[in-house]
Amino acid sequence: MSSPSRVGRLRGSLAALAILGLLVACAAPPAPPVKPSTPPPAATPALEEQAPRQRQVLLRERSRWVAADWSELPGWGQDRATELWPALLQSCARPAPGWAAVCARARMEPPPTDDTSASLWLMQHLRPYRVESLEGETQGLLTGYFEPQLEATRRPQGAFKVPVLGAPADLQQRRPYFTRQQIESEPAVKARLRERELAYLDDPLDLLVLQIQGSGRVRFSSLDGSQQWVRLAFAGHNDHPYQSIGKTLIERGELRPGEASWPQIRDWLRRNPQRSNELLWTNPRYVFFREEALPDLNLGPRGAQGVPLTPGRSIAVDRNSVPYGTPVWLDASEPLSSQPLRRLAMAQDTGSAIVGAVRADYFWGWGREAETQAGRMKQPLRLWALWPDDGTGTSR
Template sequence: MMNTKIAKAPSASNKSKVIKKTSISSDARPGWRAASVAAILGGLLAGCSTTPQPQPLPEAKPTETRHDEAPRQRAVLLRERARWVEADWSELPGWGADRASELWPALLRGCARPAEAWAEVCAQAKAGAAPADDAQTSLWLMQHLRPYRVETHQGEAQGLITGYFEPMLDATRRPQANFQVPVHAAPADLMQRRPYFTRQQIESDVALRARLKAHELAFLEDPLDLLVLQIQGSGRLRVSDASGRTQWVRMAFAGHNDHPYQSIGKALIERGELRPGEASWPGIRDWLRRNPALAKELLWSNPRYVFFREEPLPDPAIGPRGAQGVALTPGRSIAVDRASIPYGTPVWLDATEPLSNQPLRKLAMAQDTGSAIVGAVRADYFWGWGGEAEAQAGRMKQPLRLWALWPVGAM
């Protein structure tokens, strides 16, 4: 979910707390890093030198070791809602098999607004030529970054990944025929009245609707489409004017009414109307089609209401801006809890795809946030736009493990 998607997460420092104790340095285990890298990348790094290790905190469960060596103690970096445990590259499931070069454009976009710890690494990334292929990209990351397993403060390393997308909808500039559902810009008094009016009040109070008339940007055909647009936080509208001419524009997040988000899918499950596996967007649309008299009641059960601003769409290949302030990249950008993972951090995902159940093991950039994205091991995967993206995002709710890739020597 884009920054766009909902309110910004609370600000959290990009600096983490490192607790130090005596540890075995990398020199005490010669070649351990180079050996694992060589196995992954076909010997590409066999001749590279080993990067010195920071002073670490011993992990509660040390890794397995040979009988002739002591357990390697691991550094732990503490963040507000997560702890990061130092890992070896060989521990990342599927590392080396991803199309790593696809991350590079997303990484450079993130470097346009880097976190403090990323200044030096981003300078090197922008100064040099892009890596030639996937192996060279993996090599560059391994030379500049160190992986950390992300887990809760209690040591739980499994979490949840969901998906989001950018809806593509038809709209009109003025209300006409079946297009009667307004998309609103933020009213002038939005920040003065907190919380603002609820969804039900905005849509049913005659005097309030009259006040908001000046803030109508476009009109949709289906109230559920408006809710989807508001949940995703951004969308592409093909707007028709009175002459019949059409233009693609983007509706970007501009604020919300400060009421809590309530899932209508969850509401239908709790009422016994749908089973958990049926509460996808297609399932909800089907239920609404069969129960039109109950549509308003269901939609009003979610009091949150999102306002937008209209933006041009000069390049349809560019995604919306996320909370980091940079364009999102389909399949390579995720929303995270900023108190667990700072914006601009590359991560390694270990999950499965929702439709095929095939492994989803790949690099992504933490570039967005969302009010429902809270916790250490929690991510929202940006699928892009169009029908396939909607189908994947609407069904994604998979177990997740992830590793943060952090600059060597940075805290």
């Protein structure tokens, strides 16, 4: 006899299949009418009602995962699930513990040709878990990030006078290192770091955005018209705390709460250029970079898992809540349209501000449109982790 847990999971899977439009109901002949004088037969309680299912709980350092049915995932079956596959295969290049068998199947089998097949493949090999805090809170926060795409020069010229610095040789020996204000204003510090200048930007806010996002792609244009794209990747920071300039503007009454998005901050700086340094120096953290080749403009930056990020399918997480390489189901909304954002994504990155059980940062891609979406994203979030299932209700 099937266990109550197995029956509950089967019912959930059947419900999910119905959502996917794969459950074809066979028409049954109508039952004969029951005479009014005949008492109806006593209802037999369902097996799950006779013995309520005890849901499996997996404990992690900052979260607990509660086993769920596929039918509990809002919008499951309506996502373009085939779009997850490139990101899934990227993570399988560095599989998390317990993922070797699933990743081997994913690499050996032909990729799904349609969204229904992709969803069924995940249902066959994985099991959903609702992610919640250790105290049982199921709602968290979804923010967004992106990769800046900027113009730059190799040497200071014209408006391009804002240096992007590589990591100093003594960065590890001097902790904390110089503050942002010292690096950008003290002649002696500027002189010792001059040989570390990798590129020059034309806007100090672009440098700050590049440092907050952790990487960026820049285009160098030569006088002969040739162009070169490179990626500036994170190489370390000065070990000072990060201070949000948007929060500073709100605290000073310059912006109202809810207005501190990148477009509003840019607008404030355009209207107050003489106060630019005063504002930027309230954030003492300074990030250093290294230059990397960018042969493929469609390839995203590497996240903390060590694999390239995929726009719209990669997220940053608290690795003490959700391990790298875990597929997740997001239930949130888009920042500009407020349309539901219910989709599959891979946990492939992290960030200093991404802390907590139900907490994620959504990678929008690169360029100004991605910046606009990411800068306005601060949405309520529910999260389900998809984890390998051995078919017996236990997680590997």
